[in-house]
Amino acid sequence: MTESSTMQVTVQNITTSLKDKPGALLPILHAIQDTLGFVPDESIPTIAKALNLSRAEVHGVISFYHYFRNTKPGKNTIHLCRAESCQAMGGKHLENHVKSRLGIDFHETTADGQFSLEPVYCLGNCACSPAMQIGTEIYGRVSTESFDTTINEIEASA
Amino acid sequence: MSFTIYVPCDSSAISLGADRIASAIIEEAKKRSISIQLIRNGSRGLFWLEPLVEIDTPSGRIAYGPVKRSDITSLFDANFLEGGAHDLFLGLTEELSYLKKQQRLTFARIGKTDPISLEDYIKNDGYKGLSNALNQTQADIVKAVTDSGLRGRGGAAFPTGIKWNTVLNTPSEQKYIICNADEGDSGTFSDRMVMEGDPFVLIEGMTIAGLAVGANQGYIYLRVEYPHAHKALATAIEKAYAAGYLGDDIKASGKAFHLEVRLGAGAYICGEETSLMESLEGKRGLVRFKPPLPAISGLFGKPTVVNNVISLASVPIILDKGGDYYRDFGMGRSRGTLPLQLAGNIKHAGLVELAFGMTLRELLYDFGGGSATGKPIKAVQVGGPLGAYLPESQFDTPLDYEAFAANWTVLGHGGVVAFDETANMAELARYNMEFCAIESCGKCTPCRIGSTRGYEVIDSIIAGQNIGKNIPLLRDLCNTLLNGSLCALGGMTPYPVLSALNHFPKDFGIDNEANVA
Secondary structure, three states, X not given: OOHHHHHHHHHHHHHHHHOXXXXXXXXXXXXXXXXXXXXXXXXXXXXXXXXXXXXXXXXXXXXXXXXOOOOXXXXXXXXXXXXXXXXXXXXXXXXXXXXXXXXXXXXXXXXXOOEEEEEEOOOOOHHHOOOEEEOOEEEOOOOHHHHHHHHHHHHHHO | OEEEEEOOOOHHHHHOOHHHHHHHHHHHHHHOOOEEEEEOOOOOOEHHHOOOEEEEEOOEEEEEOOOOHHHHHHHHHOOHHHOOOOOOEEEEHHHOHHHHOOOOOOOOOOOOOOOOOHXXXXXXXXXXXXXXXXXXXXXXXXXXXXXXXXXXXXOOOOEHHHHHHHHHOOOOOOOEEEEEEOOOOOOOOHHHHHHHHOHHHHHHHHHHHHXXXXXXXXXXXXXXXXXXXXXXXXXXXXXXXXXXXXXXXXHHOOOOEEEEEEEOOOOHHHHOHHHHHXXXXXXXXXOOOOOOOOOOOOHXXXXXXXXXXXXXXXXXXXXXXXXXXXXXXXXXXXXXXXXXXXXXXXXXXXXXXXXXXXXXXXHHHHHOOOOOXXXXXXXEEEOXXXXXXXXXXXXXOEOOHHHHHHOOOOOOOOEEEEEEOOOOHHHHHHHHHHHHHHHOOOOOHHHHOHHHHHHHHHHHHHOOOOHHHHHHHHHHHHHHHHHOOOOHHHHHOHHHHHHHHHHOHHHHOOOOHHXXX
């Protein structure tokens, strides 16, 4: 099977298994993104048909929520906190360092496909600011040095 | 002889390496042929000491912290398993003054127990509230909550008992309990600590709410940024079902309550209750008009209780010890305790549960120990990104909903973020407008467009352009946001912006105070 038809089968299976839940759209989108890493535009007609919604409605929901993405992410997604508590502990300085170390801005992916960078507004780790998350791993009291160490470790193990 | 060791599984502790510490301890004990039992507890909330490792001894639990991976060998060498002397030795955990000075009701178990052990929960007073509730009428349960004086801990401080009473008295075949676990305010983490450190207390609180108002379905709307809380809740819910604490016949009472976790998707606005319900229904999180109140027409148009995690987690102790017990803590119309969260530039960041009434200054200095950098604290934002910045002159405000409101400040969800003198308040005000622009649901024009115009005008002010014209323009814009928005996002973004401008005019390039008024 081609990559795109495998994807369609995955989307179809997920949609069928969850469509009868009350308010099924967000659980479906989460399951698709958990499996594929993003919600491909091609999945919209399948979801719309199963939930008896218009394609515009499904697209509207996907685009409303910051967490859902319609493009393939890098191998590792870094969520860097921009909120007040992290700002109080040098978050802006860290943000500038992260962007220059990776050579990308927020919502971008490095050319080698290793890292995507996304802003996040609070990880609930405010007692250990500044904070970031890579995948589901959470990091506290992140310094420019500890950031570089973490990134180097990930790059070395890639 | 076997030793019992505690290493927190709280995500803040993990963010500082608790997982690596736990496996290193197990490895080292194995190497030395020492038999240990390692329990992953919740966090005590003393985050500058995390990862905090505790040992069970005959005289009580003894703490060591903050422990690094490289300390493990020396801890074993110092015989820490029997309370041996070491640089990281802190003494008896319960005697640590930060902890001892607190009044922990909602957080009574957190840090002590294994969060996902139902046996541990029951052994430590868990499910006593539910067992009382099962023998009471619905009206009596609601009365206990009303008598306790509990007000919504999410931020709006609406009396919980009154909300429940409305749902109880609205006839409907189907009703819902929603737990708002979309804790998006920067500087807050008490909901997360409860869900990771004592998930059963939330499940019990929601079950009691269901019994009280006649709802058999509950949803926890959890933010996607909390994967550890999600895991803990999922495990605890599964165990509660298996033990008959959830399901069609709760503890053979003939009463049903079902519970499911639903994940948000990174939208701050979904912490607003009507937007949250839209999201649960599978839609864009657009804020709804009120009325109708959610208590009358909420999720899928049915009567719905929407309460914050801390509100619901405070219900079991109220049903266990009675409304009067809880009401006897606090001051004025703010009854009971509030779990405060000390964050940002503060030396001793952490969770401080206290009866209402202590001053902000006591919290910042007696508990917080001043700023982390050692520089003077310039401003403190209380109540999340929609809360005002308080200057030093307001630090003597008591932590009480009404006292804060009288200052045009908000206590909100109890988040306290400190900034030292290097903070630029105009930059922060700009961020608050930008945050509003990013997170606006788009329904109300003042919020959707005003927020963008807001940070543009602050950019001009920061650049020193036309201050005399731009300051009144910013004030006028804030006034439009305040009065022309349906919900708190647009309606309260002016709080941080205007408080920054009023208290720190110099950061906005205003030298003459007369220009400020």
